[in-house]
Amino acid sequence: MKFGSWTFSAVRRGGVLFPASARSEQIVREFAFNKPVLLEARNARNPEHHELFFAILDRVVKATGRFPNSDALNKALKFQLGITDEWYDLNGELHIEPGSIAWSAMPQDQFKNFFDKAMLIIGEHFYGDMTAEQIVDIENLIAGHWRPAPGDGR
Helix, strand or coil, X not given: CCCCCCCCCEEEECCEEEECCHHHHHHHHCCCCCCCCCCCCCCCCCHXXXXXXXXXXXXXXXXXXXXXXXHHHHHHHHHHCCXXXXXXXXXXXXXXXXXXXXXXXXXXXXXXXXXXXHHHHHHHHHHHHCCHHHHHHHHHHHHHCCCCCCCCCC
């Protein structure tokens, strides 16, 4: 395995961490045998909440046609909510890019706050371009397909 950074999930059983998925196990198996690996542990975000967010964005894009895809809408929402990264090039010119909502960049409580604000923006800016059935579909997703995992929704 080449030097790099990998994100994978693990669960603690006793004093040992075990891969929490087939993908995580594959990543662990690619580490050099009997060699130290530097780990940075974080509590995992709720994957269903993350998937729900993008399912809603996909529906908004399909219903309104106002963005080419959910990634473009996601970028617009991040800019609107001030989730940005700023950097200067070698000429001293400021550049502003959308920040990250990746699991490694945003813990669950921050993602929940982002999600809630993004849903308000979607309601305000997109519901007017959607049919009642499309709106009900999104509202049903929010109400029925995601339940906080234990410890979420503090």
